[in-house]
Amino acid sequence: MGARGIYVATTIRATLDEVWTATQDPSQHVRWDVRFSRITPTTSTPDGAARFVYERRTPVHTVRGDGISIGETSRPDGTRTSALRFTTHDRLSPLRDGRGYWRYEPVDDGIRFSTGYDYAAGWGPLDVIVRPIVGWATAWSFDRLRLWLETGVEPERYSLWHAFAFWRGDRPRASRCERVPPHRRRALDDAPATLAALPAPGGTR
Incomplete structure (x- = not known):
């Protein structure tokens, strides 16, 4: 897995x-x-712990996999x-086995929502290109979530094409999110104890 993993954090006024609910309900x-x-x-x-299957569709291929999660x-x-x-x-799939967490921390101006995760690279040396894209997509998605909960604008209004648009107006931006873990530690250093005890996805340990 990567040396430091991927870390993203934002504060949401909600x-x-x-x-x-917006993050734990699969349909949301x-x-x-x-x-x-x-x-x-x-x-x-x-x-x-809840088991699930996931898909990521693209115009040329659909990646399918198994996951398991548990909340506190x-x-x-x-x-x-x-x-x-x-x-x-x-x-x-550019991402194979992976693990991570979400943390929800009440702060003065809302909820500090953060994630730390890492994965085994599926494309070998090309992960040097894939990993920054995955980190960017995570941050862009976090800001998309923030805009939804703060303004009521449904997230479907913003497709990935908006990330490359230069017209004025509020839209999701990955740059609004923090990308470095506190004290520059590794992304998984603050993982909850539940992660270590979590069974493997797919029905086996």
Whole structure:
């Protein structure tokens, strides 16, 4: 996996429940996150982890894979977290096995929403090109989410083509998000303990 992983953070002027619902409900998640086209829940584990299958469609190919996640909604410090593992056997996927987390932290002006994750590269040396694009897409999606919850403008209004438009007006921008972990640590250094205990996706450990 990468030396430092991918880290993105933004602050959203919304309630904790609003951010949680928009990110944890699969039907809402795919509306703002360009990394996924479809997320379909399948089964749950005895400890409450949710298994799912995901798709990322492109004009030439659809990548399909398996994932598993578990959320914490009542942490002593008032934050919430969600841990994730994912995998795919698709040889055309630039991302193979991966793991990461979302953190929801109440702050004075809203909710600080952050992620740290890493993955095994599917395209070998080409990951030097893929990884910055994946990080950019994550940040662009986070700002798309922020605009949705703060202004009520539905995320579908902004396609990726808007990222390359130069007309005036508010639109998602990856540059609004933080991209370096606090104290310049690795992206997964602040992962919740639930990530280490999470079973592998696809029904096996």
